[in-house]
Amino acid sequence: MRSRDAARWRAIAPGRVNLIGEHTDYNGLPVFPIAIDRDVRIEFRVVDDPVVRLDSPSARFAPFAFQLKRPIEPAAQGDWSNYVRAAARGLLEHGISLKRGIEGTVSGDAPIASGLSSSSALVVASALALLKANGVDVDDGAARGDGSRAMSRLELAALMARAERFVGLEGGGMDQAACLHGVEGHALRIEFDPLRVTPVPVPDGWRWVVASSLVRAEKSAGARGRYNERARQCREALAASVGAVPGGQAPNSGNRATNTAPAYNDLVSAADPGGLLRRVRRILSPVLFRRFRHVVTEGRRVALAEQAMRDVNMHRFGQLMVRSHESLRDDYEVSTGELDAIVGVALEAGAAGARLTGAGFGGCAVALCDDSTVAPVMEALTARFYKPRLGGPPTTDMLFVAKPGGGAGVQEM
Numbered sequence: 001m002r003s004r005d006a007a008r009w010r011a012i013a014p015g016r017v018n019l020i021g022e023h024t025d026y027n028g029l030p031v032f033p034i035a036i037d038r039d040v041r042i043e044f045r046v047v048d049d050p051v052v053r054l055d056s057p058s059a060r061f062a063p064f065a066f067q068l069k070r071p072i073e074p075a076a077q078g079d080w081s082n083y084v085r086a087a088a089r090g091l092l093e094h095g096i097s098l099k100r101g102i103e104g105t106v107s108g109d110a111p112i113a114s115g116l117s118s119s120s121a122l123v124v125a126s127a128l129a130l131l132k133a134n135g136v137d138v139d140d141g142a143a144r145g146d147g148s149r150a151m152s153r154l155e156l157a158a159l160m161a162r163a164e165r166f167v168g169l170e171g172g173g174m175d176q177a178a179c180l181h182g183v184e185g186h187a188l189r190i191e192f193d194p195l196r197v198t199p200v201p202v203p204d205g206w207r208w209v210v211a212s213s214l215v216r217a218e219k220s221a222g223a224r225g226r227y228n229e230r231a232r233q234c235r236e237a238l239a240a241s242v243g244a245v246p247g248g249q250a251p252n253s254g255n256r257a258t259n260t261a262p263a264y265n266d267l268v269s270a271a272d273p274g275g276l277l278r279r280v281r282r283i284l285s286p287v288l289f290r291r292f293r294h295v296v297t298e299g300r301r302v303a304l305a306e307q308a309m310r311d312v313n314m315h316r317f318g319q320l321m322v323r324s325h326e327s328l329r330d331d332y333e334v335s336t337g338e339l340d341a342i343v344g345v346a347l348e349a350g351a352a353g354a355r356l357t358g359a360g361f362g363g364c365a366v367a368l369c370d371d372s373t374v375a376p377v378m379e380a381l382t383a384r385f386y387k388p389r390l391g392g393p394p395t396t397d398m399l400f401v402a403k404p405g406g407g408a409g410v411q412e413m
Contacts (some may be wrong), residue, residue: 008104009132011042013125013408015110016117016178017210017366018357019187020324021302023332025172027234027264029299030191032200032306033174034208035182037405038111040121043413044104046133052084052126053103061106068098068130074166082167083119087126090163100133111397113216115358120175123164124408127156132410138180153180153407158195169224170231182407189306193265202404203312207369209346211381212398213338214389215362227359230291230332237284237292238264244279268299294331298324318353318368325355325365334360342367342385349373349380366402374401 014035021031042054055063064081066072072089075081092098106125110118131138137150151159157180161173177190177197186199270276273296281289301320308316325343329335339356346354346367354367369377378399386394 006045008043008045008413009129009410010413011044011125011129011132011408011410012039013041013121013128013179014039014182014405015121016175016182017208017364017402018174018178019208019366020305020321020355021174021298022324022328022356023230023234023334023359024264024295024298024302025174025190025192026170026231027172027238027295027299028192029264029268029295030189030302031172031174032187032189032302033178034187034202034402034404035178035407036110036116036210036402038109038116038402039405040106040108040110040118040125042102042104042106042125042129044102044129044133047101047103049101050099051101051103052088052130053101054081054084054106055104056080056106068092068101077168080122083122083164084126086163086166087123087160088130089166090159091127091130093163094159096131096134096136098130098134102129102133104129109397111212111364113363114212114397115217115356115360115363116210117175117179117358119167120160120164121179121408123160124156124176124179127160127163128408128410131156138409154195154197156180168228170228180407182405184406185404187306187309187404189302200306200309203309203314205370206314207371207374208402208404209351209367209369209374209377209381210357210364210400210402211342211346211367211385212364212394213336213342213362214386214398215336215338217359217361217363226334226361230334233288233291234264234295237288237295240284240288241280241292244276244283264295264299267296268303270296273297273300290331290333294327297327297331314352314368314370318351321353321355321366321368322347328356328360332360336360336362338362338385339365342381345380345384346377349377351377 015038016033016035018033025031050068053065061080070092072085112118139150157177160176181197183199189198305320335356342365343354350373351367351369357366382393
């Protein structure tokens with residue numbers, strides 16, 4: 001293996017905690033996450049051969065290697081190399097020439113299979129490492145006058161969202177956008193079609209307690225089918241609701257328009273949301289109606305939560321988090337008994353709000369606290385949730401305070 005030079009680099013990509021707006025991104029609706037101060041890191045050197053060779057200090061992740069040439073074939077389902085392969089495949093299909101490769105080690109402190117987007121962080125870190133190896137800079141999208149190659153963060157986020165579907169998940173674009181656009185001390189309103197990211201300052205004194213349910217949420221494996229099922233049900237619900245929603249036209253109505261159904265984005269701003277839901281309920285099956293109701297009401301909660309944060313209204317933001325969790329539990333059916341228990345304990349201990357974060361089916365919950373309630377909430381969770389299940393206190397990967405952090409990047413070691 002020929003080394004291009006002796007320099008060593010570190011690609012760093014943060015995880016994220018979604019504050020509100022769950023299962024809305026793949027329906028074209030905004031989300032409201034924070035990038036967090038926990039990340040995935042690839043320490044690498046550039047090699048002259050088009051190959052990726054990576055290992056991990058964790059025994060559960062076996063070393064792997066693959067060639068940077070099309071087509072890049074997947075490894076077995078659930079294999080961690082598929083996230084790196086997804087990044088490389090996305091870049092190649094986008095027309096990026098990957099003549100040089102990387103070899104190195106993947107590490108980090110973003111909890112794995114916890115609904116905190118460690119998988120997307122690995123995809124983004126891999127892409128950044130490969131772009132660095134091949135002389136392509138990632139910037140804010142400003143025009144460059146020196147003739148050097150560059151890709152904007154928005155372009156890369158959209159590209160990696162598509163690329164990650166290589167692992168078989170019908171996801172949206174929240175995770176990659178949050179990872180690349182994190183701003184310290186800020187939440188992010190992320191919109192789609194086109195992708196846009198707006199930082200929103202998190203008020204001083206707002207604290208985000210993250211608590212693991214102790215149930216793994218591996219979207220590349222066990223939870224993938226249920227996640228993809230929800231995405232299909234949302235599409236089916238929207239298509240079946242034509243004629244009951246504003247702007248919709250029933251088949252054979254005589255209207256020649258080819259676009260007969262509005263998007264979910266049109267429905268979130270409906271003047272009469274209650275009337276909309278009553279009309280749609282008469283058309284959809286009970287399951288599809290519940291999925292439809294979650295998407296529409298959750299989309300409205302995102303806008304209300306952003307305004308509550310701008311107004312420094314912690315009580316209102318917390319109420320919206322609770323409504324979000326109830327909808328995810330009852331209408332979207334992605335919560336678990338463990339996540340419900342965490343939310344209940346946190347609220348009883350004084351949290352302003354709490355909800356599951358991420359896709360659900362396990363993973364983590366997030367609770368909104370202030371400086372006076374952080375310790376009581378964490379103590380209550382330790383005593384009432386973790387000790388009965390673990391026989392002792394949780395580790396720092398299971399229960400911690402997440403800070404809104406900066407976005408992904410590459411630095412020389």
